[in-house]
Amino acid sequence: MKNELIDFTLYLADNALIIGHRNSEWCGHGPVLEQDIAITNISLDLIGQARNFYQYAAQLINEENTEAKATEDTLAYLRDGWDFKNSLLTEHPNGDWAQTITRQFFFSVYQYYLYQQLQNCSNEQIAAIAIKALKEVTYHVKWSSEWMIRLGDGTEESNSRLKKAIDNLWMFTGELFDLSAYESVIYSAWNIDNDKIKNEWESKVKGILEEATLEIPVNATWHQSGGKTGTHSEHLGFLLAEMQSLQRAYPGNEW
Amino acid sequence: MQMLRKYYYGDYGEGKNGAADISTSGKSNHEWPLWEVFIRSKQGLDHKHAGSLHAADATMAIENARDVYTRRMEGVSIWVVESKHIHASNPEEAASLYDPANDKVYRHPTFYDLPDELKHM
């Protein structure tokens, strides 16, 4: 159980860090100043969540092994790709605004229903982080839903770009509900209902897509998976190479 | 070419002076409208003008205001209004509008000289 708890905490942390990192790539390059600021805020929320989860994971790891000397930064900066447990969806490159919005929308809705259950779980630390984060995630869902609708029901161009983004990203959403071994253990220990999360996710996504005059892709029965257990896309390697470069180049330095 | 006439806050009509009325060509008509943002910094206080921003609609304007003007816990409530809907008094009329209040000192409590012994007043 302890190992599963560590893995699950890292999963939550990695998800938040990687998508937060992706969003931060927009900083200075957004489509309009106000939205540059908005997506940067979301990025900061997610990195903040990641830090809370990493700090807790580090504490757990150090309890297990007093030599480990884990910190939020060793976990973010000194693990390799195969140690990262984030879902494939979160590492997907930004692409255009439609793709970033779609990624955020799919992910935030998932995070929302997951945290809804985590806030009542028996692990006090995780529950506390979930309660705090839910306020942020509620806003992320609102913000990204509104953009989904705006783009879907905006111009012909925005509609077709959004459609393309949904088609591209859809096959990475199934993984969110594929339980890894560590999730299974945690979910049953904490009475977390994965089917409920999945159903709620589907119905929210369907509702917003309808408002956006779009549909869930048909014939999309196959989905990708692997991120949760460390088998990632090619994209993650580049992301980590960049993110970790200073820590890797100058080991042991304090920044 | 069709010229659009735009007024920003301070609009009081066709006045020539001042800076706020401008003419722009129809070219930038994708520019989101300008909104004025009013923020209540804490429960019990008035909303106060904080600044302005651009947004496509009111929902977005409130969210943008939240992201732009309350990043450092500056607010608990936000009002937004499209700048073009704000009408203001004409500064040229300032003398006739506001100066007449100057000599009505009897409106202020300090005008009345009362004995110090008088309590609770």
Added chain:
Amino acid sequence: MNPEEIFQDKIDQEIKIEPKDWMPEKYRQTLIRQISQHAHSEIVGMLPEGNWITRAPSLRRKAILIAKVQDEAGHGLYLYSAAETLGISRDEMIEQLHSGKAKYSSIFNYPTITWADMGAIGWLVDGAAIMNQVPLCRNSYGPYARAMVRVCKEESFHQRQGFELLLHLSRGSEIQKRMCQDAINRWWWPSVMMFGPNDDASPHTAQSMKWKIKRFTNDELRQKFVDICAEQVKLLGMTLPDPDLKWNEEKQHYDFGKINWEEFWNVVSGNGPCNKQRLDARKKAWEEGAWVREAAAAYAEKRKSRQNIQAA
């Protein structure tokens, strides 16, 4: 008194000018130029630091840097809004930036090569900016002064985090110390130049001071900046790259070396290491965002007309 005299009288009495008040056309134009130039500097200034967001070496530093660059977007926004009260649209200003008609602070045409540059920018570049900006909180144009108050409140965090970053490096490993000194060496002179040409080569200063949209001359501010930094650098155990920097007991100021104005004017006029790169990045973001802005406008329009139909 004629309108111009009334206007100047107000300014002399430190009464703010507000958007609809009468103002000389030249005052309006000068303000638009000055405010939009400042706004552009904030926006272009996001790029050199934005460079390092994805490489920030700790999660704490990453969050700080993101928040800082985001603040710059906010500052640009406050300033564009102030300029908009003078009768120019943000789109027009952005067009002027992209066409090269409007300028921005030339410091941002220098590259950010190492992580230490994040510290040097915070300490020196933001430090120089604050020196300029604090007096502008009292400038004569109301919306501009209010925007500057907001900017300055947020800016002091920027400078402090920069110095703290350098302090960390200066107490770190050999390579970190080297990074620290190298960044100071590269950012010092461009920062000194940030105050603009010497007073005798700055023809608009007198008028701007009279209008109180400039409250100290370039050289006054520059001297103040040098005096402060020459002391602060000692805390870092680093040096400023100027062999002529020396305390002058008589003047009670630091003497400092000759500024390379040839470099300054070249960078201003487009020959800096990153001029093209910066402008291209801004144009790219703007052009690639066009469909997004259009979509949101189109959707807002649609919704409004649907509501009107419902209401009818």
